[in-house]
Amino acid sequence: MVLAVAAAGALATLLGAVSPAGADEIRDRARRLILDSFVVDGNLSPATWQVNPDCGAGDALGCWDNVSVPTFTVIRDRMGVDLLSTSGNIRTSAQRRVKRVLTSNDIDEARWANHVGVIRYIQKPGAVDIAGVANPLGNTALLARNRAQAWFDDGIRIVQLAYNANENARLVTAAFDSRYGGGSNQDAGVRINGTGNCGGAGAPPCVPLTPLGRQLVDAMLDRFMIVDLSHVGRATALEVARIAKDRNRPVIANHANARAVYADTVSRNHDDDVICAIARTGGVVGVTPIRFMLSNSPLNTGGKWANRELLVDHINHIARDVDCRDDAGRRIRMIEHVAVASDSYVNGMPTPSTWLNVRGFNDRDRWMDLAELMIRRHGYSDSDIRRVFGANLMRVYRAALPGLTRPVLPLDAGNVEPALPRAPRITWSPPQAQRVAPATAYYVYLYRRDAAGNRVFMTVLPAANQTQAQLPRLRANGRYSLFVRATNGAQRVNSTWFDFRVRG
Structure with missing residues (x-):
């Protein structure tokens, strides 16, 4: 290659x-x-x-x-x-x-x-x-x-x-x-x-x-x-x-x-x-x-x-x-x-x-x-x-930089965004890092991406057991985005974007 x-x-x-x-x-x-x-x-x-x-x-x-x-x-x-x-x-x-x-x-x-x-x-x-x-x-x-x-x-x-x-x-x-x-x-x-x-x-x-x-x-x-x-x-x-x-x-x-x-x-x-x-x-x-x-x-x-x-x-x-x-x-x-x-x-x-x-x-x-x-x-x-x-x-x-540990999603060789199965379960670990309060709740915002790459909002999914979120069955070969937000009461303590594609 x-x-x-x-x-x-x-x-x-x-x-x-x-x-x-x-x-x-x-x-x-x-x-x-x-x-x-x-x-x-x-x-x-x-x-x-x-x-x-x-x-x-x-x-x-x-x-x-x-x-x-x-x-x-x-x-x-x-x-x-x-x-x-x-x-x-x-x-x-x-x-x-x-x-x-x-x-x-x-x-x-x-x-x-x-x-x-x-x-x-x-x-x-x-x-x-x-x-x-x-x-x-x-x-x-x-x-x-x-x-x-x-x-x-x-x-x-x-x-x-x-x-x-x-x-x-x-x-x-x-x-x-x-x-x-x-x-x-x-x-x-x-x-x-x-x-x-x-x-x-x-x-x-x-x-x-x-x-x-x-x-x-x-x-x-x-x-x-x-x-x-x-x-x-x-x-x-x-x-x-x-x-x-x-x-x-x-x-x-x-x-x-x-x-x-x-x-x-x-x-x-x-x-x-x-x-x-x-x-x-x-x-x-x-x-x-x-x-x-x-x-x-x-x-x-x-x-x-x-x-x-x-x-x-x-x-x-x-x-x-x-x-x-x-x-x-x-x-x-x-x-x-x-x-x-x-x-x-x-x-x-x-x-x-x-x-x-x-x-x-x-x-x-x-x-x-x-x-x-x-x-x-x-x-x-x-x-x-x-x-x-x-x-x-x-x-x-x-x-x-200070912050919480983020999920590690699988990357195919040669790509910079993960490829997930059609009904993915997102898992991450919440260990506390320097000067950041631990999270007590996670919310997952799911978007699909249209042909032009724009994000179209789909749903909000509270994370199961605070460390996992089960996504709905997604379209084969579709492209999606997640925004994960972790909170401790009213305080936001972690957030991250994931752009990913679904395996055909």
């Missing part, structure tokens, strides 16, 4: 452009996939985004021409993005139709309410106000716990331990603080000087995770927070991944590319060892269209815009080329460990930021265009497109 897909992609590349009718069909298919799928952008800034000066009267690049998003559904309806993380402190707002995600349950509550989910994320921990987090006894373990708790209470759910050398230097001088580990730029100086990679023969060692960093990682995992490794140096990244794996928790690098494709001079791209370490935790690497991280090819440096094929090179390497193995020596299916992240404003970066511009990815249609390219020239299936653009990060968020 892998060989067939690869061959199909190679053949499409050799044949060049498809017929106009075929091109239109593939473009329509790609747009439908993005709009109909649950799309997750690993790092997107919707609040303080810029007007792109390249937007002309004809809106040739598909840019936005206003400077504020009136409702977050505009993001979803025009970009297809249903869930995003951002460094902005965005609050839940019914008027703007945005749901702040504090637990994994909030993701599904946002879908239920037709809102866009937003996860608060910090890249520079030293830049976040930590007033009141004191450590008069010099107890670094207590300091780490207090810091993680302060971030958690402020609604932060994703934290990066280090950003770059300058940020770490500032952290060293901050009151009651110390750096947590190595930033990517600290490893970069070795490569810039031409002496090889950090940790190599004749090169300085990579900057490790510090004792305070280890305690902070443990404190974050205790609170079901996610550790991000995007700007983190090699040795620190490998150690964080080891700790997380020992605790059966995923980590992410939500906007970092593959160093095997391009060894950028600031060490922002991760080598295969780090990529595989992230995958072994169950985590995800989010490729990003940042120009200086794509290539030093003339396609990238010869003009104002980078070539968008360069981004697919990084996706292909992670999804198809890198050979990652689990502890038993089995090859990991890497298509399940790659995602996407804009790392920009909703409508892209303004023209002066040419070091970030990538032709075709600096506008609101970036993920539709990328999906089209992956299908048309590289042979990616619909199920793989759904994984890369949402399902992989959703799996990580469900496993890593």
Whole structure:
């Protein structure tokens, strides 16, 4: 199957452009996939985004021409993005139709309410106000716990331990603080000087995770927070991944590319060892269209815009080329460990930021265009497109954020939605996770999906014995949706969507 897909992609590349009718069909298919799928952008800034000066009267690049998003559904309806993380402190707002995600349950509550989910994320921990987090006894373990708790209470759910050398230097001088580990730029100086990679023969060692960093990682995992490794140096990244794996928790690098494709001079791209370490935790690497991280090819440096094929090179390497193995020596299916992240404003970066511009990815249609390219020239299936653009990060968020354990429904090989018998019984386990009250009742809302994919309400089914629900006999080969809501009295404590099909 892998060989067939690869061959199909190679053949499409050799044949060049498809017929106009075929091109239109593939473009329509790609747009439908993005709009109909649950799309997750690993790092997107919707609040303080810029007007792109390249937007002309004809809106040739598909840019936005206003400077504020009136409702977050505009993001979803025009970009297809249903869930995003951002460094902005965005609050839940019914008027703007945005749901702040504090637990994994909030993701599904946002879908239920037709809102866009937003996860608060910090890249520079030293830049976040930590007033009141004191450590008069010099107890670094207590300091780490207090810091993680302060971030958690402020609604932060994703934290990066280090950003770059300058940020770490500032952290060293901050009151009651110390750096947590190595930033990517600290490893970069070795490569810039031409002496090889950090940790190599004749090169300085990579900057490790510090004792305070280890305690902070443990404190974050205790609170079901996610550790991000995007700007983190090699040795620190490998150690964080080891700790997380020992605790059966995923980590992410939500906007970092593959160093095997391009060894950028600031060490922002991760080598295969780090990529595989992230995958072994169950985590995800989010490729990003940042120009200086794509290539030093003339396609990238010869003009104002980078070539968008360069981004697919990084996706292909992670999804198809890198050979990652689990502890038993089995090859990991890497298509399940790659995602996407804009790392920009909703409508892209303004023209002066040419070091970030990538032709075709600096506008609101970036993920539709990328999906089209992956299908048309590289042979990616619909199920793989759904994984890369949402399902992989959703799996990580469900496993890593606080919330209740969800049902596990059987998946056929190659699919991202379960196939159930015609009279299915839905079973799930209600063990309590961090800071979420246990459920006392479950309700199952059943919908059928029409030919256009719209949900048509059918019935509400209270769960039998609080852990099971017997569904009515369903139409063979039909497509359905479930919304499961768990409550504890008036309090909602768990909810989740299931889109599934019925076996013929």
